[in-house]
Amino acid sequence: MSELGIEYQTVLGLPPVEFVxxxxxxxxxxxxxxxxxxGIxxxxAFSMLDDTALRQQFIAALRDRDVTISLGEGFVVRPAYELRDEAAALDVMAELGVTRVNTVTMDPDLPRSxxxxxxxxxMASDRGMTTTMEFAxxxxxxxxxxxxxxxxxxxxPDFALLVDTMHAARSGNGPDDLLMLEPEWVGYIQLSDDTLAQRNPVYRDDSSDRRVPGAGEMPLVEMIAALPPVPVIGVEAPMRSLLAADTPVSECARQAVAGAREVLQAADELRETRARGCHR
Structure with missing residues (x-):
């Protein structure tokens, strides 16, 4: 079974040390x-670029609680913006012990992206990191x-896909599509659940109010079983409506983690069942 992580979106802006x-x-x-x-x-709001004291407190908390950063996020391709300008942020990621960073593009120019x-x-490779790219x-x-x-x-070989199960399913990619992926094409998986159809007119607003893994409409067990194994699967389950109803962030995260563990266990069992069937 892959180890389970918690994605930053799940904790809806919680300060870094509290998150650890x-x-x-x-x-x-x-x-x-x-x-x-x-800032939400x-x-x-926080910046570990500028606040060196916070950065050191965060590093100490990571060490003391035996937590590592499985994915560095926040790197976005935008029109007329060069990712070369993210060198300082990558340096901080390296100081935090990050070994994998993710990027996305919001630049409509696909070749430039x-x-x-x-x-x-x-740039990431020069700092000992691999890179993933997410689609949605x-x-x-x-x-x-x-x-x-x-x-x-x-x-x-150090550039691969990040597959978010919600984004993949909503893009029309189901378990059969994921089964065709070569292991080297997938670097990271985010476990997310929601309705198959978008509920909010703005997609990005919609995706900030997801469901507990296993409680939505995504075929999560089949999708995870179809994907190549990765060391860490991060649960990404921001649940804005629960927070608005005065549910503590800690309880939102607890529910997300509990649901994710059940999904990963069921996916492992499905893999084992299929493997036994192949060896008969």
């Missing part, structure tokens, strides 16, 4: 993290076939 303690309290020893964040849902991915991957209907790379074009364009 919450993850460890839930027996999750991997998190995804941004260099800057917060009554949580203060692909070139930016290649530049960013080289709300992004320029909307689906799996286009994402695979990006992988082919970059053409490096």
């Amino acid at each position: 303690h919450l993850a460890a309290d839930l027996d999750c020893h991997h998190i995804s993290m941004k260099v800057t964040g917060g 849902y009554h949580h203060p 692909f070139d930016q991915f290649a530049i960013f991957t080289e 209907k709300s992004l320029t790379v909307t689906d799996l076939p286009t994402a695979l074009q990006a992988v082919a364009h970059v053409g490096r």
Whole structure:
């Protein structure tokens, strides 16, 4: 079974040190993290680029609670913006012990986006990190076939896909599509559940109010069983409506982790059943 992590979106802007303690309290020893964040849902904004004291406190909390960062996030290709300008943020990620960073594109120029991915991957590699790229209907790379074009364009073993189960399903990619992926094409998995149909007119607003894994409409067990195994699967389950109903962030995360563990267990059992069937 892959180890379970908690993605930064799940905790809806919680300050970094509090996030580490919450993850460890839930027996999750991997998190995804941004260099800057917060500023939402009554949580203060932070910047580990500028606040060196916070950065050191965060590193100490990671060490003391035996938590690692499984994914560095927040790197976005935008029109007229160069990912070369993210060098300082990558340096901070390296100081935090990050070994994998993720990028997405919101630049409608697809060829330029692909070139930016290649530049960013080289920058990350120079700092000992591998790179993943996420696709979603709300992004320029909307689906799996286009994402695979990006992988082919970059053409490096340290550049692979990040597959978010909700985004993949909503892009029309089911378990049969995921089963066709070669192991080297998938670097990271985010476990997300929701309705198959978008509920909110704005996709990005819709995706900030997901369901507990296993309580939505995504075929999560079959999707995880179809995907190549990865060391860490991060549960990404921001549940804005629960928070608005005065449910503590810690309880939202607890529900997300509990649901995710049941899904991963069921996916492992499905893999084992299929393996036994193949050996008869």
